[in-house]
Amino acid sequence: MPGPQVANPCAARRWIVALGLVFFLVALAPAVALAHGEKGDISGSSGGGASGGPFAALNVNLLSHLPLADIGGDGSGIRGNDIWGWTDSQTGKEYALVGRTDGTSFVDVSDPLNPIYLGILPTHTGVTAWRDMKVYSDHMYVVSDLNAAHGMQIFDLTTLRGLSGPPVTFSETAHYSGFTRAHNLAINEDTGYAYVVGSNTFGGGLHFIDLTNPASPVAAGGYSGDGYTHDTQVVNYQGPDTDYTGAEIAFSSNEDTITITDVSSKVSPSLISKQGYAAANYVHQGWLTEDHRYFLSNDELDERNGTVATTVTHMWDLLDLDNPVYLGTYDHGTASIDHNLYIKDGIAYEGNYTTGMRLVDTSAVGIGQLETIGWIDTHPSKDSATSFDGVWSVYPFFDSGTILIGDRNEGLVVVEVDVVEGDVDLDGDVDISGDILVALSNFTGPNPASPAAPFNKLRSEGDIGPGLAGDGDVDVADLLTMFAAFTGPLDEGAGEGGLGGPAEAGDPAIPDLIYDAATGEVTLDADGSSIIGYSLHNATNSFLPGNHTPILAGVTTALTSQLEEAALAPGSGSIGLVFPAGLDLAGLQALLTVNQVSRSLGAPLVPFDLVVLSAGPPVPEPATWTLAALGMGSLGVFSLRRRRRRRA
Incomplete structure (x- = not known):
């Protein structure tokens, strides 16, 4: 298709309705894990100084492993159970409990x-x-079930600061004897109350403890209205049911029901609702999504009793706290009992005994769908729906991204989620179709008012944001992160260029920017086809009405401040740039700079392989460079002065 017709081609200034494309070079960084600099093999690996063999894994990187024998086990049948973490409020150091x-x-x-x-x-x-x-408040609180008069141990964790001569046998700081045995406890850090469950008080229901003085807890009442509680999560509620906004609500797993209780008043707590499901075997534990809208729970005995064929996670919609709606189950397709789960940044971290830790994307829970996106099997010797061996629990809440796994047999396993920044489809690379085009199709530009978004925004839209959480928009920063991590599908044939032909870039599907070192000319694609046509064909975006709007593409060079423009219709045309002959890759990089066009304009972000035509020795692999067209916004109108090149 021919280029656009200009009313006055001799005018010094022209107004063009267009998408502004600006080009710049981006060095391709190697794929890196989000939390730590060293990326392990996908099958798992031991960290420096750690012991233990590798575990099979997907999207999880093993950092270290301390067997029970290395953390005080004496080989006399001592086993592991629960696990939690502490971040020192003064030093920021992280500890596994x-x-x-x-x-x-x-x-x-x-x-x-x-x-x-x-x-x-x-x-x-x-x-x-x-x-x-x-x-809570740099203190650890420990309960134990079926254990005589254990009560609750209190330990001042600041004792661990500057410790000399480890390992040390410590003594508890204080002791609470308001009950003898207890199965578990939860703490609402926003209110400073602990909630002990499964004790010999209040019928096994909620036992309230005031932690205002962390070393001297005080009994504060309890709730026995729905009998025995196996586990609970207590929050200051900020979910969709405005009847309870700001109230302190306990979401409890009570063997046969999910039980929701208003515990704002310790003197007169009240039942909000309770709801079961068909063939409930043992409603064991659960956790809220971060928006307090949904609840995921596990049933510890439905697999063991054969009620379900494989491991399942139960889903609940809590839009109305007075009427929880059961959404059904997600089938993991594995043979194991599910135990404890916690949710952070839209990922459910499940401790599923013999199949290890499972990572589940919760972005589609509202329509009753979950998806496994990663796992590490710390108990590789067997998978069993009747065995209580393997992972008891996980702790995913460290700011660093370090994740703790407590395995009954293997001890402490330290891991991180091994997701490449920008890898939207989680296939291990950052490429065009599965990652960049997804982000382009959801491009919004920066939105300062957007709240932080959970992990699902990365998967569904390309919102990378900090760490595994999104920042509520898909903007240039997200796209730049993708290009920094761009790998493309690997091509074993990629390599050297030679006399008379272009070097093959890493991904043959990506258009080439050809630099001829002999002539100093740069063109798009050897056949003269336009990157614009490629972009439209693949992104099928609607930025160009009727596919007839002309495109303005420009490159500014440091030597001449030259703006080269070419009005290209989709699928046709080329851009020719002339540079001094003999430039190497670094020299060419220095010449290509970002055009300062209006940020109200924009276009899809598209990568190029920089290919060098060499009249001399073969050129090194060029796939380590990408020339990107950076989109800044949406359709608009801008003016520019065309500067003619003068050649000596």
């Missing part, structure tokens, strides 16, 4: 590749399979 049948081990995981075992807090009374701990 590892439950054992005979006490709690402390491990410094500030350097997750080289964890340090610090010592143990022995059990208050007896050895038992159940031990659970939580943290």
Whole structure:
């Protein structure tokens, strides 16, 4: 198709309704894990100084592994159980609190590749399979089930600061004896209350404890209206049901129901609702999505009793707290019992006994759909729907991205999610069709008013944001991150150019920007076809009405401040740029700079392979460079002065 017709081609200034394309070189960075600099093999690997063999994994990177024997186990049948984490409020250092049948081990995981075992807090009374701990105000609180008069241990975690001569056998800081045994506890850090469950008080229901003075907790009442509670999560509610906004709400797993209780008043707590589901075997534990709209739960015995064929996660819609709606189950397709799960940045981290830790994307839970996006199998010897071996629990809440896994047999396993920034479809690379074009189709530009978004925004739209959370928009920063991590599908044939022909770039599907070192000319594609046509064909975007709007493409050079423009119709045309002959790759990079066009304009972001035509020795692999067309916004009108090139 011919280029656009200009009313006055001799005018010094022309107004063009167009998309502004600006070109710049981006060095392709290697794919990196989000939290830590060293990326391990996808099958898992031991971190520096750690012991233990590799575990099979997908999108999870093993940082280190400390078997039970390395964290105080003596080989006499001691096993692991629950796990939690503590971040020192003063130093920012991170610690693993590892439950054992005979006490709690402390491990410094500030350097997750080289964890340090610090010592143990022995059990208050007896050895038992159940031990659970939580943290508030730099203090750890530990309960234990079927364990005589264990009560609740209190330990000042600041004792771990500057510890010399580890490992150390510690003593508890204080003890709470308002109950003897308990199955678990939750702490609402916003209110400073602990909620002990499954104890010998209040019928096994919620036992309230005031932690205003962390070392001297005070009994504050309880709730027994729905009998035994196995686990609970207590929050200051900020979900969609405005009847309860700001109230302190407990979301409890009560063996046969999900039970929701208003505990704002410790004197008169009240039941909001309870809801079961058909063939419930043992409603064990669950966690809210971060918007407090949905709840995922596990049933510890439905797999074991054969009620379901494989591991399932149960889903709930809590739009109306007075009337929870059961959405059904997500089938993992694995043979194991699911135990504890926690949600962070839209990912559910599930401790599923013999199949290890599973990562589940919750972005589509509203329509009753979940998706497994990663896993690590820390118990590779067997998968079993009747065994309680393997992962008891996980802790995914460190700001660093370090994740703790407590395995009953293997001890402490330290990992990170191994997702490449910009890898929208989680296939291990950042390419055109599965990643960049997804982001382009959802491009919004910066939106300062947008709230932080969970992990699902990366998967569904390309909103990368900080870490695994999005920032609520798909903007230039997201696209630049993708280009920095761009790999494209690997091409084993990519390599050297030679006399008379262009070097093959890493992805043959990506158009080439051809630089002829002999003539100093740069063109788009050897056949003269336009990158614009490629973009439209692949992105099928609607920026160009009727596919007839002309395109203005420009490159500014540092030597001449020259703006080369070419009005290109989709699928046709080329751009020719002339540079001094003999430039190398670095020299060419220095010449191509970003055009300062209006940020109200924009166009799709499209990569180029920089290909060098060499009259001399073969050119090194050029796929380490990408020439990107950077989109800044939407359709608009801008003016520019065309500067003619004068050649000597």
